[in-house]
Amino acid sequence: xxxxxxxPLSLPVTLGQPASxxxxxxxxxxxxxxxxxxxxxxQRPGQSPRRLIYKVSDRDSGVPDRFSGSGxxxxxxxxxxxxxxxxxxxxxxxxxxHWPWTFGQGTRVEIK
Amino acid sequence: xxxxxxxxxxLIQPGGSLRLSCAASGFTVSSNYMSWVRQAPGKGxxxxxxxxxxxxxYYADSVKGRFTISRDSSKNTLFLQMxxxxxxxxAVYYCSYGLLRDWGQGTLITISS
Numbered sequence: 343x344x345x346x347x348x349x350p351l352s353l354p355v356t357l358g359q360p361a362s363x364x365x366x367x368x369x370x371x372x373x374x375x376x377x378x379x380x381x382x383x384x385q386r387p388g389q390s391p392r393r394l395i396y397k398v399s400d401r402d403s404g405v406p407d408r409f410s411g412s413g414x415x416x417x418x419x420x421x422x423x424x425x426x427x428x429x430x431x432x433x434x435x436x437x438x439x440h441w442p443w444t445f446g447q448g449t450r451v452e453i454k
Numbered sequence: 455x456x457x458x459x460x461x462x463x464x465l466i467q468p469g470g471s472l473r474l475s476c477a478a479s480g481f482t483v484s485s486n487y488m489s490w491v492r493q494a495p496g497k498g499x500x501x502x503x504x505x506x507x508x509x510x511x512y513y514a515d516s517v518k519g520r521f522t523i524s525r526d527s528s529k530n531t532l533f534l535q536m537x538x539x540x541x542x543x544x545a546v547y548y549c550s551y552g553l554l555r556d557w558g559q560g561t562l563i564t565i566s567s
Binding site: 343381390392393438441442443444445 | 491499500515548553555557558560
């Protein structure tokens, strides 16, 4: 199975400051169709997960443009340009290239 | 608007069976991937199973041979048949549409004697 490793696991941030989460996969996530199925999810306290980013860098409808995804092959990053209070929660990367699909451990974002 | 509503959760003894349902609206369940993802209390997300638009099914190793995913297009509903349940299957189970684009509110399954 593809192992997804996130860092850091806890991220205290100051409101208005940037934040960055790293996600590394144990093998390349480039699919035979040429796409890279790396997704990012946000889970606010007490809520269902919400997809933010798909295929590395495509933002889902309604997701603020302060969220951005980048990376390739095995190294990926989620960036929040200016953290707001509503961004508190746990963020997960997930690969949909290889079966079984697998998630990272999650990164908890909190306000300092 | 896509809506997903899970049901069927509850308390069940180890070794028992349960069937979860996910009623969909705003799209047809056979049009795209439909998945189940679970989250044990205080833990991270674990993908469980998916059914493709073509009917192909895939499972996590932890549930293979015990769980079966299916859909009923006439009812526009996704199902998860869960057999031989274990304590470690205790979790909130979410259904999801597409490549985990849309999610339901989840239903809690507790396996305990």
